[in-house]
Amino acid sequence: MQEVKKELGREAVILETRHLPGPGGSLVEIVAAVDYQDDHFVPGLAIDHFCEPFEKEKLSGCVPTKRPTGFLASAGYRELRQEVVLMKKMLNRLLEATGFPEDWPAGAVWTELYQRLLLKGMPEEVCRSLLERTAAQLSVEQSLSKKTVVGCLARQIISDVPLLDYERLGRLVTLVGPTGVGKTTTVAKLAAFFHQQKNEEIALISVDTFRLGATAQIREYARRLQVPLRVVKSHAAMEKALAEFSSRDRVIIDTMGRSHHDEKGLQALQQMLPASREATSLLVIPAGIQEDDLLDVLVQFRRFAYSALLFSKLDETTCHGMLLRGCQLAKLPLSFFTTGQLVPEDMEEASGERVASLLLDLH
Numbered sequence: 156m157q158e159v160k161k162e163l164g165r166e167a168v169i170l171e172t173r174h175l176p177g178p179g180g181s182l183v184e185i186v187a188a189v190d191y192q193d194d195h196f197v198p199g200l201a202i203d204h205f206c207e208p209f210e211k212e213k214l215s216g217c218v219p220t221k222r223p224t225g226f227l228a229s230a231g232y233r234e235l236r237q238e239v240v241l242m243k244k245m246l247n248r249l250l251e252a253t254g255f256p257e258d259w260p261a262g263a264v265w266t267e268l269y270q271r272l273l274l275k276g277m278p279e280e281v282c283r284s285l286l287e288r289t290a291a292q293l294s295v296e297q298s299l300s301k302k303t304v305v306g307c308l309a310r311q312i313i314s315d316v317p318l319l320d321y322e323r324l325g326r327l328v329t330l331v332g333p334t335g336v337g338k339t340t341t342v343a344k345l346a347a348f349f350h351q352q353k354n355e356e357i358a359l360i361s362v363d364t365f366r367l368g369a370t371a372q373i374r375e376y377a378r379r380l381q382v383p384l385r386v387v388k389s390h391a392a393m394e395k396a397l398a399e400f401s402s403r404d405r406v407i408i409d410t411m412g413r414s415h416h417d418e419k420g421l422q423a424l425q426q427m428l429p430a431s432r433e434a435t436s437l438l439v440i441p442a443g444i445q446e447d448d449l450l451d452v453l454v455q456f457r458r459f460a461y462s463a464l465l466f467s468k469l470d471e472t473t474c475h476g477m478l479l480r481g482c483q484l485a486k487l488p489l490s491f492f493t494t495g496q497l498v499p500e501d502m503e504e505a506s507g508e509r510v511a512s513l514l515l516d517l518h
C-alpha cells in the first residue's frame with residue numbers, strides 16, 4: 156500500500172490483489188486506482204504484474220500507456236459528461252412523477268404506459284413519439300379503454316420494428332460484435348436452425364484463435380452438431396476454407412470478440428473476413444446494452460457492413476427498449492433473438508410481436 160501510494164499519490168487504493176504462478180516463483184497482480192484531482196488528468200486504472208518479494212521498479216510501469224488527451228482527458232469533460240447523464244436521468248424521473256405531456260389524452264392508462272416504456276429503457280422522445288402516434292389513431296372514447304390503447308400501441312410498435320427478409324440472407328453469414336455477447340453460442344444455434352428448419356447443409360468457419368479456449372468451444376459445438384469446421388488465422392486460410400465449403404448451402408463464420416474501442420483489433424479482424432457479395436454480417440448486441448454504448452458499437456462495427464442486428468441475452472434484462480431503439484439508430488432490421496444459454500433451443504427469429512410483448516409486458 157505504501158509503495159502504491161508513493162507511486163500514485165495519497166488517494167490511491169488497491170482494488171484487487173491476485174497471486175499468479177509465474178517464472179521464477181509466484182507473481183502478484185495488483186490493480187490500483189486513483190481519482191481525479193483538481194483539473195489534472197490522473198490515470199484511472201493502473202495494472203501491473205510484479206514478482207514477490209515486491210519489486211519497486213516494476214510498479215513504475217503501471218501507468219497506462221494509452222491516455223485520453225486534450226479536452227477529453229480533462230476532469231472538466233468528465234464532469235460535464237456526468238452532469239448531462241445525471242440531468243437526463245432527473246428529467247426522466249420528473250416526467251415519470253408528473254405524468255404525461257398535456258397534448259395526450261387524459262387518463263391513467265396513458266400515464267401508466269408512458270412510465271412503463273420509460274422503465275423499459277426507451278428514450279423519452281421515442282416513448283413520446285409512440286404514444287403520440289397511437290393517440291392520433293384513437294377517438295376520445297377509445298383512448299379511455301386500456302385494452303384498446305394497449306392493442307393500438309402494440310400494433311404501432313410492431314409496425315416500427317423492421318425485420319430481416321431471410322431470403323436475402325447471404326450464403327456466408329458472419330457474426331461480429333463486442334466480446335462475450337454470445338457470438339459463438341449463436342453460431343451453433345444458427346447452424347442448428349438452418350439445418351433443422353431449412354434443411355440446409357452447413358459448414359462453420361472460426362477466425363477466433365485469440366481467446367484462450369475459443370477453438371475448443373467452437374470445435375465442441377461443431378462435433379455435437381456434426382458439421383464441418385475450419386479454424387483460420389489469415390485471409391488466405393479463409394479463402395481456402397471458403398473454397399472447400401463452396402458446395403455448402405450455408406457457411407456460418409464466427410469471429411473473435413473485439414472491444415469497440417480496440418481499433419487495431421477491429422482492423423485486423425476486418426482483413427480476415429470475406430468481402431464476397433454472398434456474405435451477410437449480423438451484429439450481435441446484448442439486449443441490456445445502454446443507449447450510449449449501443450451507439451458506440453453501431454459506429455465502430457460499421458466497417459463490417461452488417462446488414463441486420465441480432466440481439467442476444469434477452470433473458471438477462473427486463474429493459475428491452477434497445478431492441479426497438481437499436482433498429483431506429485442503425486436504420487437496419489432485426490434478425491434473431493437469443494434467449495438463454497441452451498443450444499440450439501434458446502434462439503428465435505426476431506418479430507415485432509415479441510418486441511411489443513416485451514415492451515408492454517404482454518405475457
Ligand SMILES: Nc1nc2c(ncn2[C@@H]2O[C@H](COP(=O)(O)OP(=O)(O)OP(=O)(O)O)[C@@H](O)[C@H]2O)c(=O)[nH]1
Pocket residue numbers: 333334335336337338339340341363366369410411412413467468469470471493494495496501
Ligand atoms: N443468458 C444468456 N447467456 C448467453 C446467451 N447467449 C450466450 N450466452 C452465454 O454468454 C457467454 C458467452 O458466450 P459466447 O458465445 O462464448 O460469447 P462470444 O461473443 O463468442 O464471446 P467471445 O468470443 O469471447 O467474444 C456464455 O456463457 C454463453 O453461454 C443468451 O442468449 N442468454
Ligand SMILES: [Mg+2]
Pocket residue numbers: 338339340363369409410411412
Ligand atoms: Mg466467441
